[in-house]
Amino acid sequence: MxxxxxxxxxxxxxxxxxxxxxxxxxxxxxxxxxxxxxxxxxxxxxxxxxxxxxxxxxxxxxxxxxxxxxxxxxxxxxxxxxxxxxxxxxxxxxxxxxxxxxxxxxxQFEPCRIRCVRGSSVFGLSEVLAGPGAKWADVREDLRDNDFTDAASEAAEAIAESWGGPKILLRDPACGKEDGYAGVRLSPMPSGIRIQGYTADTVGDFLGQGLAILKHNFRDGPHDDLEPVAAITCASEDDSPIPLMVDGERFEGKSRERFSLATLDLDLLCPLA
Structure with a gap:
């Protein structure tokens, strides 16, 4: 396909x-x-x-x-x-x-089952980004479609949302900053979910965070590395729907989203161990 x-x-x-x-x-x-x-x-x-x-x-x-x-x-x-x-x-x-x-x-390949980050209606094979920072995915989509006018408009909205939008609080277990993050990245590892909390204090930091998301290289953005967990709840600080970017695609979540480390119910063909 x-x-x-x-x-x-x-x-x-x-x-x-x-x-x-x-x-x-x-x-x-x-x-x-x-x-x-x-x-x-x-x-x-x-x-x-x-x-x-x-x-x-x-x-x-x-x-x-x-x-x-x-x-x-x-x-x-x-x-x-x-x-x-x-x-x-x-x-x-x-x-x-x-x-x-x-x-x-x-x-030289064999069927295998990989770990994923599973939510109520989505799962991430590589990553889930929750929070206002996920709106940078809209910018990337416009750039992918060569729609530079809309991309500029989306970028302005993404900066505003990242700066002033409702932050994501981490619960069950509670971890990270008490006042939350503009973006929380969850990625599957064999033994748990890796959590990266994206914070920014200046316009330059938000632009840096956005460019990191556009390039799909989150490590370029300012963030906190938190302890891996088996499951975590992302909660919007004002109970509004949570913007999500799942493996690069945009979704709209609920005001509270529970994510767990899970095994994908489908064989992928992987190199022989």
Whole structure:
């Protein structure tokens, strides 16, 4: 499955990958465009007798595919087709589509279950960002669509929201700053959820935080590293809905969101241990 409208879509690369997967016969590999054809369901793949489903896309596309296919008896092969490719960097030593497919075809992969950060209606394979800082994702979306006018407007709103918007309080267990954070990043680790609280005291800090989110490199922004936990509740200080950015895509949460470390209910194809 590919996204032909993506700015990072490369027709020549997809043709090469089809040939590799088809062992020289590209026509033997069916390609689905998620925008034009839609995401196949578990039932679609089961009826077609599909065992392995290959998705070439960014973190948002891979999250959507896994979300739709949880509980399926087959396995998904993730190929990097985005900007940050956080999931693929997590799964593979070499984040190169040709190398991944070659190793897969050589029988060097096996099904595995990875950890994720699961909320009430979303899960993050790589990260969840909760709080006003998540609105920087809207800026990145506009830039991705080359809509610079809207991007400038969204950036101004994101700065204002980060500075004056309702902060995120961490509860059950209580941790971090008592007055909360403009953004809380949650990422899965084998033994717990890593928590990073994003604070800023000046306009320059907020701009730095926003640029870090735009580049998908949160470590560039000012933050607190907190102790890993098995579960955590993010609460809006004024009970308003919490902006969320999940694997790079924007969602709107409830005023309180409980996140837990969980195992994804879908096999991913990973290098042999």
């Amino acid at each position: 590919v996204n032909e409208t993506s700015g990072s879509h490369q027709e020549e690369l997809i043709a090469e990958l089809r040939t590799m997967l088809g062992e020289g016969n590209a026509d033997a590999v069916n390609v689905i465009d998620c925008k034009a054809d839609g995401q196949p369901s578990r039932g679609d793949l089961e009826r077609a007798g599909v065992d392995h489903f290959v998705v070439h896309g960014g973190d948002g596309s891979l999250n959507y595919a896994t979300r739709e296919l949880e509980g399926w008896g087959g396995a998904l092969l993730a190929l990097p087709g985005g900007t940050a490719n956080l999931l693929c960097h997590r799964l593979y030593d070499e984040c190169d589509s040709r190398d991944i497919v070659q190793r897969y075809m050589n029988g």
